[in-house]
Amino acid sequence: MQYRRFGRTELSMPVFSCGGMRYQQTWDDATLDVVEDANQQNLRATIHRAIELGITHIETARGYGTSERQLGLVLPEIRATRPVEAKGGPDGLIVQTKIAPHANPKEFRRQVLDSLDRLKTDYVDLLGLHGINTYEVFWHAVKPGGCLEEARKLQREGRVGSVGFSTHGLTDLIVDAVNYQGAGGFDYVNLHWYYINQWNWPAVEAATKNEVGVFIISPNDKGGLLYKPSDKLVELCQPLHPIVFNSLFCLRRPEVHTLSLGASQPSDFDLQVSSLPLLDKADERLAPILARLRRAMVEAVGEDVADHFRDGLPTWEEGDNAGYINTHIVLWLRNLALAYDLTEYGKMRYNLLGNGGHWFSGLNAAHLDTMPTERLEKAYKDSPFADRIAGWLREAHELLGGAEVQRLGRD
Incomplete structure (x- = not known):
């Protein structure tokens, strides 16, 4: 395993983290009596495999159903047998949980203490304020x-170590939160940044400037369902598996400190870990793949569209003009489906629009044809593709629309 300094936390962070949102029994906030023995044994084996590989960062959240309670059955037994080490926390482990900010800070405190009880610990190394996705939550x-x-x-009471936040928000909000200095500011950030979504790079740069640790959320799932990639994406990424490609793409940047691996079973770490020996020549290995991916996108949508489709678009909040359609996301998903055959991924994300709350904001284009033409013209008048956007939105809905997707949890 390789390790990187996690910003001003000074923690020695493994470049892969064991995320806790895919191996739990249920997304419901249920008690342990619902947990089946086979599920708990799989979770235990997954954690032990992570540690065996040197993945000393175990990350979860109060919003991940039974994850905290199930980890509370495993972490004490691991800590009882681990020697004190230089990496990680006092016993070589870095344990993180995340709690959503609350309008009443006393309720936030109560939930933190309850999560510590679920984890069967009196201290976590990292506490994240979960889901700073809007300025209201901020x-x-x-x-x-x-x-x-x-x-x-x-x-100060010795209950938590460093304090950070997680976010699915727009880049400007993330930058504002990273730059915030009151109450000591934030020590680290969990955010999205990977090959298919590089919009948050200014936030990564702000984090680097402020010595804020950078944790990449869900590079394999939200990064394109890479654990079941399309045949076209597999071909474009040869000779690397798309997961290995994406890991190298992220980790070649020293500003990135760790990638979350939301493992569902012990073998899920294998592909990611296989990327580590390739890191020393990452740019050389990635160059032909990046060229193929770029060429596929340009062939699918055109160079101007590939580079500038977001220019001049209103945000979804400017809904009096755009009908609250998250046009950025809808067009992005269309482009990914056309260029890389990421249709299954696109359907998952597209049909979550309107059902994801502030975790995936805005609406899809299902109601586009109920909107007057003049309203659409006003909404997209600043786009270089103003006369084509409505057609693209219809195409996206035909390609990706379907049954509504309900958000299961918060990542």
């Missing part, structure tokens, strides 16, 4: 006496 975190101040109190 305000719950940073207002005077808010959840960030409460987290710092817990830190």
Whole structure:
């Protein structure tokens, strides 16, 4: 395993983290009596495999159903047998959980303490304020006496180590949160950045400037369902598996400290770990693949569209013009489906629009044809593709629309 300094936390972070949102029994906030023995044994084996590989960062969240409670059956037994090591926390493990900011910071505190009890520990190395996706949630975190101040109190009491946040928000919000200095600011950020979605790079740069640790969320799932990639993507990424390609793409940047691996079973680590010996020549190995991926996108949608489809588009919040359609996301998913055959991924994400709350905001284009033409013209007048966007949105809905997808949890 390789390790990187996790910003100002000073933790020695493995470049892969064991994320806890795919191996739990259920997404319901249920008690342990619903957990089947086979599921718990699989979870235990997955954690042991991670540690065997040197993946000392175990990451979960209160919103991951039974994940915390199930980990609470495993972590104490692991810690009882581990020697004190230089890497990670006092016993070589880095344990992280995440709690959503609350309008009432006392409720946030209560939930943190309850999560510690679920994990059967009196201390976590990393506490994340989960889901700073809107400025309203950001305000719950940073207002005077808010959840960030409460987290710092817990830190002074010896309950938590470093304090960070996770986000699915727009880049400007993430940058504002990373730059925030009140109550000590945030020590690390969990955000999305990988090959198919590089929009948040300015936030990564801001994090680097502020010595904020950078944790990449869900590079294999939200990064394109890479554990079951399309045949076309497999071909374009040869001789690497798409998971190995994406791992190298992210980790070649020293500003990126760790990638979350939401393992569902012990073998899920194998492909990621196989990328480590390739890191020393990552740019050389990636160059022909990046060229093929670029060529496929240009052939599918055209160079101008590939580079500038987002230019001049209203955000989904400017819904009085755009009908609350998240046009950025819809067109992005269309392009990925056309260029890389990421249709299954596109359907998963497209049909979540309208059902994902502030975790995946805005609507899809199902209601596009109920909107007056003049309203659409006003919405997209600043786009260089103003006369083509409505057609692209219809195409996306025909390609990706279907049954609504309900969000199971928060990543």
